[in-house]
Amino acid sequence: MKKWYDEEYEWEIEVAGFLRGQQTEHYCRNGEEIGDKYTCTYGCPVNADGQGICSKVMLIMFPIMEAVRSGGDLENIGGHERYSQNVVCPDGCVLFKMTANKTGNENFHKGHFYDS
């Protein structure tokens, strides 16, 4: 893989809690544990060992990431800060806190970074 665009936003995603009991067995097969951290820019989030986040939660996270990339404010859709929102995996147990940081890099579409 050769990532050729330095993204405008980076994401940190932390497992903030469970809605059901103290473990994910029989709810989410990915095995997230409270405190686990995942990071990404545009690709799917991975932890420090390179293991991917629950793929099902990307159904929820991707539109939120696009809202930020489009200049939006997550408080308008229930976030607790402009760039931070809690989401629950569709498996119904794992609560994730996702937070974006602006990197200062140019916007992919408006930045003209690849014009020569």
Ligand SMILES: [Zn+2]
């Ligand atoms: Zn899951």
